[in-house]
Amino acid sequence: MQDAQQIIDTAHEMADAARQAILPLFRSQSIITENKRPSDFDPVTQADRAAEQAMREVLARRRPQDAILGEEFGHRPGTSGLTWILDPIDGTRAFICGATSWGVLIGLSDGSTIRYGMIDQPYIEERFEGGLGLARLTTRAGQQNLATRPNSDLSRATLLTTFPELGTQQEAAAFRRVADQAQLTRYGLDCYAYALLALGHVDLVIEAGLQSYDIAGPLAVVEAAGGIVTDWAGGPATEGGQVIAAASPELHRAALALLSGQHGGMTA
Incomplete structure (x- = not known):
């Protein structure tokens, strides 16, 4: 993709914005939890909504031509043929328990395949990304390549x-x-x-x-x-x-x- 580096830079800026929106509310006594599905427990917090809004603001400024599909605010059409698929907090149940298995999910679809994706864990500062030539983990200690282990049994x-x-x-x-x-x-x-x-x-x-x-x-x-x-x-x-x-x-x-x-x- 000709604009691969801009896409990667945009994803990192979105993840940074989501971190800033979420972290002040993680393990906070002021967190407000609502149930989106009365027949079951499907929680959402102000952190979910703030994080998705922050990512959408980055996209509106950097790539307004792209469509967006987000868990909290739905679909916004675009003209580029690309769609950013956002889950601001995957694992909200873990989030409200204070556990760290939740993450910010970012994917980029061209309509048939997912070209690039990211799993960001803000609290422990681990950022996994893949696609557009990358398979990389970035932490406070630096960067390393990602590779699945060769187990066949x-x-x-x-x-x-x-x-x-x-x-x-x-x-x-x-x-x-x-x-x-x-x-x-x-x-x-x-x-x-x-x-x-x-x-x-x-x-x-x-x-x-x-x-x-x-x-x-x-x-x-x-x-x-x-x-x-x-x-x-x-x-x-x-x-x-x-x-x-x-x-x-x-x-x-x-x-x-x-x-x-x-x-x-x-x-x-």
């Missing part, structure tokens, strides 16, 4: 997801088939699970019920690090829904076989 794999009660009963049963074959399963990591996969510390992330803004940024980061991200049928995951991210093609095939009930694919 499901019996030695670490599997992450956010909720133990994943999706429907059928989805939970499918997840359990994979978890029963994995070495270790952990819960509650939100978007940080994908960051750990790209960093080479875990092997699989399996989730259901996602929205496009939940996966756009993580998808680009994981794929840039050498991983694979699809839906549970092996198709595109850009719209969310049932998502699997794997460190290697072998693990991806083995997990997909178990998710579909085809047990012949349990190992590589």
Whole structure:
């Protein structure tokens, strides 16, 4: 992309603006939580809204030609064919608990693929980005390249997801088939699970019920690090829904076989 560096610079400025909006409210006794879905607990805070607004202001100044799709303020059309997909705080439940598994998610779509993405954890100052030639983690200590680890054996794999009660009963049963074959399963990591996969510390992330803004940024980061991200049928995951991210093609095939009930694919 001819304007790749401007896109990267814009994403970093958005993430910086989101940090400034969020951090004064994190672990604050003044945080106000509302429930967006009365039938369930789907929290939103003033930090979510302030962060998305701050990112939209950056885009209005730097790239007004691009469309925006954000969790809190919806869709704004554009003329460039590019859409920024924003989740100002992925993991609001963790945020209101004072845990640090939440993050700011930024993705850039060209209408068919996610060209660039970012997972930013403001409190611990870790910024993961992927796409446009980058697979990089930036921390207070400096920068390092991202790369998934070359594990092809499901019996030695670490599997992450956010909720133990994943999706429907059928989805939970499918997840359990994979978890029963994995070495270790952990819960509650939100978007940080994908960051750990790209960093080479875990092997699989399996989730259901996602929205496009939940996966756009993580998808680009994981794929840039050498991983694979699809839906549970092996198709595109850009719209969310049932998502699997794997460190290697072998693990991806083995997990997909178990998710579909085809047990012949349990190992590589």
